[in-house]
Amino acid sequence: MRAARHALLPLLLACCLSCSAGGVVAEPVAGAPGVGDRLFPHAGNGGYDVTHYGLDLSYEPSSGRLSGTAAVTATATQDLGRFNLDLSGLTVGSVTVGGHPAAFSRSGDELTVRPDKPLDRGEQFTATVAYAGVPRTLTDPDGSREGWLRTSDGAVALGEPVGAMAWFPCNNHPSDKAAYDLTVSVPGGLTAVSNGELAGTSQTGGRSVFHWRTSRPMATYLATLAIGHFDVSRSTTPAGLPLYTAVDPRSNDPATAAALARIPEILDWESGLFGPYPFASSGAIVAHLGSDQGGYALETQNRPFFPGDGDPPAVPLSTLVHELSHQWVGDSVTPRSWQDIWLNEGFATYTAWLWDAHEGGDTVDQSAAAAFAETAAWAFPPASPPTAADLFAAPVYRRGALVLYELRRTLGDAEFLRLLRAWPAEHRYGNASTADFTAFCAKFTGRDLTPVFRTWLYGAAKPAHL
Template structure:
C-alpha cells in the first residue's frame, strides 16, 4: 500500500475497536468435534480470520447493479479441516445471507458481529476437504478510517473499487480474512453493458447476455484475502505483453488517462528492473487499475495481486512501490499484521533504489536525510514542534517498525520509513554482495508463502558472519531514535 498523500490507509478507529473484541465462538450442536475459533490471535487484529480450517480456493460469483448499488452473490469456498469441527466461522460484514450449504447439504448458520457461524450437518472430520456455498445479497458498505480514508467496497459514480487492507474484503465476500490463509481464486462478475469488471489473475472470458456482461477471471497463485479485487467501472483497456512475454492488463478511467500515461508506459521497464533485483516475477500476469474516485474518498493505492489499484493517476515512484509489493507482501505475505514492515519497508526501499537508478539520491542519502531530519525538535522545521516527520505521535521514531503496537499504526510512517532504514543498516552491515543476494533469495525461499520477522532475521544471519543481533534489536524493535551505529 502507498500512503501518499495520506499519512496512512490503515484500519478505521471504529473497525479497530470491533476487531479487537474477543473472538466469537459458536454454540454446540449435535455433532462431534470442536467449535472453530473466530479469530486467529493476530497481535493487532485478534478477531480477524478463523481457526479450524485452511481455505484452498474461492469461487466468487458476483452480480452488481451499479445504479441500485446492490450486490447479489454466491461464494463457494473449498477448504480443509485442520481438526474435527462441529462448526466453523467465516468473516462477513453486513449483507444478508439467504442460505449456506456444506458439501451440497443445507447447513445451520447464524450471525454475530462480522462472523458467519456455520454448523454443517454431522460436523467435519480432521483433514477432510469440504465445500461451503454461501448465497448472500445487499448493498456492500465501505469502512472508514478515523481520518476519512476508505476501505472495503468503495462506491464510485460508475461502479466500485476494492480496498482490502486490513479487513475490507469481508464487506463483499465471506472468507477466512487473514493474510495467513492464502488461496487461489476464480471470479465471475456480471455488470451492466458498457462497464468492465476487473479481478486478479487473467481474464478467461467476456460474455454479453442481454443488457449485462459477465467477466470471468482466474487467479492461479495463492493470494491473501486483502489482496483480492473486483473493481467495476468504465475503463480504457490495454492488453499487451512485456518484451519477455508477461501478459499485462491495464485499465484506466478515461478521466485519469492523460496523467497516467507516462508512469504506466514504464510498467514493463519497472517489472524488468525489479525482476533483476528481486528475482523472477512471481505471478503469471501483471497490470494496473487506475480509477477516478469521488472527492469524498481519501485513499491512494493498494498492491492488489497482479493488478495494483490506484485511486487516481499514480506517479512513477508509486508504480515502483506497488509493483515491488508483488514480491514483498503478495508473494511473500506476512504471517500477522505485526510484520507489515516486511511489505512496506521493502517497497519503500525499492523506491529509494529506483531514485538512485534514475540519477537521484542514493539509499544512503535517503537514510541520512531521514535520520538527520528534525534534530532537536522532531520535525526538521526548528520550531520545537514534533510532527509526523520526527519524534511525535505519528513520527518515524514514534514506535518500532517491527512492533506497531496498535491497529492504527499498521500503515503509519515508521512501518514505511523506519522499515526501509532497517534494510539500509542491514546493507551497511553485510555489504552489497550479501545484501542484494538477500533481496533475491528471501522472496525465492518464501515464494507464495507466509513468513515473519524472526524468519527474516534468521535468514539474514545465516548469510553473514556479522552478528546482527544489535542491529535488529535497535533498528527494528528499539524504542525511539536508535544510535547511528548498529
C-alpha cells in the first residue's frame, strides 16, 4: 500500500500543477470533417489553412490509373491531434506529416490523419499523401458530371463544386485558397495542360513530364488538368499578357478558332470593366469529352475550359465572355460559401449582357426584360439556393444579373461602373460573401440600398414590373 501511494505521488503532483495553472490540460482536438457549408456541409475541413499543394502525378490513359503524391502545406488554426482531408475513392498507401509517418483512416470521402505528435496552433506543417487508383467521375446533385472525366486519349479534371477530391486530397471548399505546383508524367506524344504557368517540360523513358505552377491563390474547384492530344498555341495580348491555348484537334473548327482569336479583345474590354487582369497569363482549354460526359464550360483559373463536342464543336462567343469575366469575379474574388455563388454567376451573366450590347445585339434593357419574364428565374432568391441541386439554377444567373441591373438603374451609369471596377479590387485574391458585397455597396456609394437588395436579392416575390 505504501509503495502504491508513492507511485501515485508524481501523478498527483502533475495534477496539482495542472490545476494551479488553470485546469486540466486538454488533449488536442480534432479538426472538423467539414466547414459547415449550408449546401455542402461535408465539404472542406476545419482546423487548418492550406497555403500550397504540391502534386507529383503519373497517368496511364490505357488503364485509367493515376498515381503519385500530394504534399499539402498548411498552418494549423487550432491545436490538432488529428485532421481530415477530402478524398473520394483512390487508395492511400502512406501519409507523413513533417516527414514522419502518420496514422490514417478512411470513411467515405474523408481521409483522417493522425500525426505522430500533436500540432500546435499556428504551426506550419506538410502532410504528404501517396495514393493511386482509377479516379472517379462524380455526379452532382443537379445531375451534372465532374471530378475525373476519362476521354478516348486521356482525361479532364473538372471540380465545381466538389470534384477536386476525385483526383487529389484537399481541403475541398472555396474558402481555403492556395498556391499550386503540379507535375504530371504522361505517355510521350500527349500534352498535359493545367492552371497557371508552364514552369518546365522534360522527356524521360518515353514519357513527357509537365510542370505547371499557380502562384496566385486558387480554390480547389478551379483546379484543372487536361491530358490528351492538343494543338497548342502561344501568343500575347497587345498589353503583353501571355496566352496559352490548347485545343483538341477534333474540336478545332473555324468557329471555335474565330472565337478564341478574340480572347485578347475580350480581356481588354473586361479589364475596362473590372480593372487590371488578375493573373499572369490567360488562354483556354477545349477538349473532346464524349457525349456521355456532359457539356459545360467552366471558369478554371486563368485558363477556362470548354467542351468541344458540338456539331460543329464551336465555343460560343458569349460563353467565352462569361467564363473570362469569372477570372475577376469568381477566381480572383471567390465566394466565401456556396450559397454566395450568385456573386460569380450573376456578375458573369450581366457581363455577357453588356457584351451583347457592345456587339450590337440585344440591349441590356432587352436582356433584363427577357430575364424578368422567365418564370424559372423567380423560383428562389439568388442569395439563397434552397438545396445543392439548385446551385446553378436560373435564379442564380438571371435574377443575380437583375440585382446588378437594378443597382445600375439606382446609382446611374457612372457610379455603377466605378463600383463594378472597385468590387474586384476590394477582395482581390480573397473570398467574399453576399453580406460583404451589400456592405461594400453601401459604404462605397454612401447610399441606403436596402430597398434594392430586399426586393431583388432577398425577396421571395416577383416585383409587379421591371
